[in-house]
Amino acid sequence: MSNPLRVTVWNEYLHEKTDEKVRAAYPDGIHEAIASHLRAEGLEVRTATLEEPEHGLTEEALAWTDVLMWWGHKAHGQVSDEIVDRVHERVLDGMGLIVLHSGHLSKIFKKLMGTSCNLKWREAGERERIWVAEPGHPIAEGLEEYFEIPQTEMYGERFDIPAPDTLVFISWFEGGEVFRSGCCYQRGKGKVFYFRPGHETFPIYYQSEVLRVIANGVRWAAPIDGPIVRYHEHPDPLEPISSSGGST
Amino acid sequence: MSNPLRVTVWNEYLHEKTDEKVRAAYPDGIHEAIASHLRAEGLEVRTATLEEPEHGLTEEALAWTDVLMWWGHKAHGQVSDEIVDRVHERVLDGMGLIVLHSGHLSKIFKKLMGTSCNLKWREAGERERIWVAEPGHPIAEGLEEYFEIPQTEMYGERFDIPAPDTLVFISWFEGGEVFRSGCCYQRGKGKVFYFRPGHETFPIYYQSEVLRVIANGVRWAAPIDGPIVRYHEHPDPLEPISSSGGST
Amino acid sequence: MSNPLRVTVWNEYLHEKTDEKVRAAYPDGIHEAIASHLRAEGLEVRTATLEEPEHGLTEEALAWTDVLMWWGHKAHGQVSDEIVDRVHERVLDGMGLIVLHSGHLSKIFKKLMGTSCNLKWREAGERERIWVAEPGHPIAEGLEEYFEIPQTEMYGERFDIPAPDTLVFISWFEGGEVFRSGCCYQRGKGKVFYFRPGHETFPIYYQSEVLRVIANGVRWAAPIDGPIVRYHEHPDPLEPISSSGGST
Amino acid sequence: MSNPLRVTVWNEYLHEKTDEKVRAAYPDGIHEAIASHLRAEGLEVRTATLEEPEHGLTEEALAWTDVLMWWGHKAHGQVSDEIVDRVHERVLDGMGLIVLHSGHLSKIFKKLMGTSCNLKWREAGERERIWVAEPGHPIAEGLEEYFEIPQTEMYGERFDIPAPDTLVFISWFEGGEVFRSGCCYQRGKGKVFYFRPGHETFPIYYQSEVLRVIANGVRWAAPIDGPIVRYHEHPDPLEPISSSGGST
Numbered sequence: 001m002s003n004p005l006r007v008t009v010w011n012e013y014l015h016e017k018t019d020e021k022v023r024a025a026y027p028d029g030i031h032e033a034i035a036s037h038l039r040a041e042g043l044e045v046r047t048a049t050l051e052e053p054e055h056g057l058t059e060e061a062l063a064w065t066d067v068l069m070w071w072g073h074k075a076h077g078q079v080s081d082e083i084v085d086r087v088h089e090r091v092l093d094g095m096g097l098i099v100l101h102s103g104h105l106s107k108i109f110k111k112l113m114g115t116s117c118n119l120k121w122r123e124a125g126e127r128e129r130i131w132v133a134e135p136g137h138p139i140a141e142g143l144e145e146y147f148e149i150p151q152t153e154m155y156g157e158r159f160d161i162p163a164p165d166t167l168v169f170i171s172w173f174e175g176g177e178v179f180r181s182g183c184c185y186q187r188g189k190g191k192v193f194y195f196r197p198g199h200e201t202f203p204i205y206y207q208s209e210v211l212r213v214i215a216n217g218v219r220w221a222a223p224i225d226g227p228i229v230r231y232h233e234h235p236d237p238l239e240p241i242s243s244s245g246g247s248t
Numbered sequence: 249m250s251n252p253l254r255v256t257v258w259n260e261y262l263h264e265k266t267d268e269k270v271r272a273a274y275p276d277g278i279h280e281a282i283a284s285h286l287r288a289e290g291l292e293v294r295t296a297t298l299e300e301p302e303h304g305l306t307e308e309a310l311a312w313t314d315v316l317m318w319w320g321h322k323a324h325g326q327v328s329d330e331i332v333d334r335v336h337e338r339v340l341d342g343m344g345l346i347v348l349h350s351g352h353l354s355k356i357f358k359k360l361m362g363t364s365c366n367l368k369w370r371e372a373g374e375r376e377r378i379w380v381a382e383p384g385h386p387i388a389e390g391l392e393e394y395f396e397i398p399q400t401e402m403y404g405e406r407f408d409i410p411a412p413d414t415l416v417f418i419s420w421f422e423g424g425e426v427f428r429s430g431c432c433y434q435r436g437k438g439k440v441f442y443f444r445p446g447h448e449t450f451p452i453y454y455q456s457e458v459l460r461v462i463a464n465g466v467r468w469a470a471p472i473d474g475p476i477v478r479y480h481e482h483p484d485p486l487e488p489i490s491s492s493g494g495s496t
Numbered sequence: 497m498s499n500p501l502r503v504t505v506w507n508e509y510l511h512e513k514t515d516e517k518v519r520a521a522y523p524d525g526i527h528e529a530i531a532s533h534l535r536a537e538g539l540e541v542r543t544a545t546l547e548e549p550e551h552g553l554t555e556e557a558l559a560w561t562d563v564l565m566w567w568g569h570k571a572h573g574q575v576s577d578e579i580v581d582r583v584h585e586r587v588l589d590g591m592g593l594i595v596l597h598s599g600h601l602s603k604i605f606k607k608l609m610g611t612s613c614n615l616k617w618r619e620a621g622e623r624e625r626i627w628v629a630e631p632g633h634p635i636a637e638g639l640e641e642y643f644e645i646p647q648t649e650m651y652g653e654r655f656d657i658p659a660p661d662t663l664v665f666i667s668w669f670e671g672g673e674v675f676r677s678g679c680c681y682q683r684g685k686g687k688v689f690y691f692r693p694g695h696e697t698f699p700i701y702y703q704s705e706v707l708r709v710i711a712n713g714v715r716w717a718a719p720i721d722g723p724i725v726r727y728h729e730h731p732d733p734l735e736p737i738s739s740s741g742g743s744t
Numbered sequence: 745m746s747n748p749l750r751v752t753v754w755n756e757y758l759h760e761k762t763d764e765k766v767r768a769a770y771p772d773g774i775h776e777a778i779a780s781h782l783r784a785e786g787l788e789v790r791t792a793t794l795e796e797p798e799h800g801l802t803e804e805a806l807a808w809t810d811v812l813m814w815w816g817h818k819a820h821g822q823v824s825d826e827i828v829d830r831v832h833e834r835v836l837d838g839m840g841l842i843v844l845h846s847g848h849l850s851k852i853f854k855k856l857m858g859t860s861c862n863l864k865w866r867e868a869g870e871r872e873r874i875w876v877a878e879p880g881h882p883i884a885e886g887l888e889e890y891f892e893i894p895q896t897e898m899y900g901e902r903f904d905i906p907a908p909d910t911l912v913f914i915s916w917f918e919g920g921e922v923f924r925s926g927c928c929y930q931r932g933k934g935k936v937f938y939f940r941p942g943h944e945t946f947p948i949y950y951q952s953e954v955l956r957v958i959a960n961g962v963r964w965a966a967p968i969d970g971p972i973v974r975y976h977e978h979p980d981p982l983e984p985i986s987s988s989g990g991s992t
Contacts, residue, residue, distance in 0.1 A: 165910070174485070176487035186880055234425075384684065405914060418922045610858040684860065
């Protein structure tokens with residue numbers, strides 16, 4: 001892991017260019033709202049967006065990145081499979097990945113999870129209360145027992161994901177649903193954190209608790225300097241083989 | 249789940265046609281060795297192979313199947329993506345899947361796991377001792393504390409899979425490696441069981457403990473009649489929303 | 497496991513004798529309400545209560561039992577440590593255990609969990625909606641996506657338990673909380689299922705979905721005929737030890 | 745968490761006083777061998793032993809401690825239940841706990857696990873090879889794919905523990921057994937790490953890989969500043985309750 005930690009915030013960045021209401025909420029894009037907070041936390045931050053060459057996710061950019069953050073919504077299908085494979089390989093090799101809100105249907109998240117990642121949803125601007133289910137987890141650092149999002153889009157169970165390695169948050173919604181809102185996974189050498197809150201018009205990525213969780217998530221997902229694994233044939237055993245053995 | 253349980257045993261079925269040694273070990277194919285045992289256990293069993301139309305995995309065949317067993321080795325790339333997607337969807341919808349030995353690199357297993365599924369290997373005909381790590385799990389029914397495979401191909405850690413929901417078996421190899429040999433996963437509504445033992449020439453699929461585990465795995469992976477999940481927009485809340493709310 | 501499955505329903509059985517409202521709700525005790533349903537499902541059922549000799553949990557009674565159900569509320573401290581140790585040993589040896597509602601603070605549940613098992617609560621007769629988070633799990637068989645309890649006591653997170661091996665249900669409460677309401681654990685060779693719903697006056701143990709889950713839980717928790725584990729010194733290795741070795 | 749991290753290394757410290765061979769291996773006690781390494785790593789370290797008043801684990805000592813390390817072997821029964829309860833409470837409140845080798849049968853580990861923690865063992869001075877099963881975990885930092893312990897006491901499966909939240913290491917033994925040697929748990933707000941290697945005469949706590957893992961474990965188990973959880977009655981709901989409700 002680098003010091004300071006290197007983060008790339010990826011955003012689809014389409015809504016903000018075409019929709020007045022989204023631009024009003026995030027004048028420089030959702031990525032800049034998040035990136036500026038992470039910079040203020042002392043991290044080294046770049047951004048990347050869909051319409052840049054290679055979606056801004058060149059080999060060099062990914063090699064530089066310790067933790068990648070992903071926000072997409074309406075253009076998941078426009079992300080090239082080649083870039084998705086490249087990101088996937090980097091995660092398995094140790095890069096952290098934070099997937100936000102509607103990124104649940106991104107190609108990279110679905111590829112890492114192996115499931116449909118479907119859920120229920122409703123845009124009614126209702127209240128959400130996010131409960132900390134695992135108060136000793138690093139991602140819960142600095143929080144109270146719960147925090148509220150005054151107006152949000154509902155995401156409800158069944159959320160079609162593999163059971164998370166650690167379930168950090170569970171959401172309560174005014175309209176009657178619940179949701180596993182903070183889900184940690186180890187995939188290959190990389191750590192993946194799915195965090196539910198967010199929206200393109202509600203000002204959720206300015207809320208202090210949400211930003212706190214995102215920054216905690218980045219630190220938790222940082223790569224570590226673990227063993228290099230050699231996946232291949234090992235014709236020479238480490239111990240003598242006394243069985244009659246014989247080739248095949 | 250049907251009664252009796254309906255199983256489809258899928259085999260690549262190439263080795264057996266071209267290699268004298270493999271044909272000697274499995275004259276009717278690996279699928280028939282396994283299928284005949286499962287039939288003797290009272291299950292309803294079909295087989296399917298790579299070179300059949302749609303690899304034998306038509307919509308009808310999969311709709312019929314409660315649990316699919318998968319054996320492939322040298323032709324993973326020849327399995328069409330369309331069929332893989334079809335199997336994937338059926339697993340998420342509840343069909344059980346048992347993946348055997350070199351099926352670890354099959355498209356369907358990698359798609360469900362979301363990782364590379366790589367490992368170390370060696371063909372030296374060494375001894376393997378498979379320890380039961382979870383003696384209360386249904387897949388361990390009828391076993392002793394361990395069983396041995398006199399001659400086997402080694403598969404060694406790091407096995408690049410998501411940590412299993414339940415780790416049932418751990419293998420010891422004469423040459424010095426260990427391996428997570430029995431791994432249970434829930435993916436969507438479907439249960440997935442990876443079981444390591446097997447080989448195209450060693451007579452492993454005639455060994456009683458191996459067959460016992462396979463039959464236990466099939467029963468464990470049987471679909472259940474759970475809720476039908478409606479993944480879509482739910483504009484009408486289940487409870488009144490009192491917040492100022494407002495659409496977006 | 498026996499056929500039919502043998503269940504002992506244990507109830508503290510104090511409220512029903514002293515409180516008119518509780519007696520009105522459960523004239524023969526909570527244990528009989530549950531037991532009569534399980535008998536109708538074809539299981540062989542006994543009951544046991546606190547004030548019987550050895551709390552009704554003699555060596556013989558436990559040896560007979562495949563799955564024990566536990567309901568206690570105000571007299572957890574009156575259960576003798578010796579009997580708790582006896583039940584604990586039987587669970588580790590394979591007996592299933594279903595813990596209901598306020599049994600979360602029973603000695604046996606706390607001993608098996610290793611944590612305080614504390615939670616938040618409120619008796620306001622509010623509505624609860626129980627969502628199925630794992631629709632492919634046997635305990636969810638026969639359910640819809642959620643079911644409601646019209647009037648209930650709230651239990652809220654943080655619930656101080658080890659993360660369950662499988663989280664089957666998550667509750668939504670009208671008053672704003674959430675709860676992990678269906679939690680599966682393997683402990684030793686025994687399976688443990690904690691199921692939140694229940695109360696001494698609300699008629700929850702007559703509700704069809706609740707009874708369905710309880711019966712599913714019993715079947716899931718049934719013992720299997722797994723290996724007998726020999727925990728002791730094994731001075732003779734299974735393989736030759738070539739190292740200079742030497743005793744210590 | 746304090747900065748630097750505060751560690752208390754607890755040792756039974758009986759062998760070293762009475763057995764010449766143990767004293768030869770660890771002249772100042774096992775605790776000092778470990779403590780001096782952790783001091784060299786920049787941590788603030790105290791030690792505590794069985795025969796000190798309150799076993800050295802006073803309220804003050806535990807309040808000071810971020811991470812407690814535990815080594816015991818032949819006198820588990822001499823540790824007072826009161827002190828065990830005190831340590832247990834501190835773990836649930838966030839203190840990290842590292843349990844080494846024969847500490848698997850300590851009262852505190854068994855109380856936190858809820859199982860017997862039994863295993864198989866053999867003292868033949870055989871070789872152990874410890875494989876990294878989770879190369880992206882912080883406890884694997886700085887390691888190769890495996891490391892060997894030239895002469896060790898064997899611990900073999902079935903190890904009667906709850907399945908770990910994360911399984912970091914799996915051991916291979918020359919005599920034919922395997923073992924889950926590095927097991928991570930969250931219990932309450934505290935993190936628990938069981939690490940198998942160690943012995944009172946083999947010089948295992950001088951081996952660099954072992955010391956590296958211990959130091960990694962301490963950093964992983966450090967408390968975080970998470971929410972203070974209020975476990976009690978919450979008579980006032982966070983949201984209005986519209987049901988007829990009514991107390992009970």
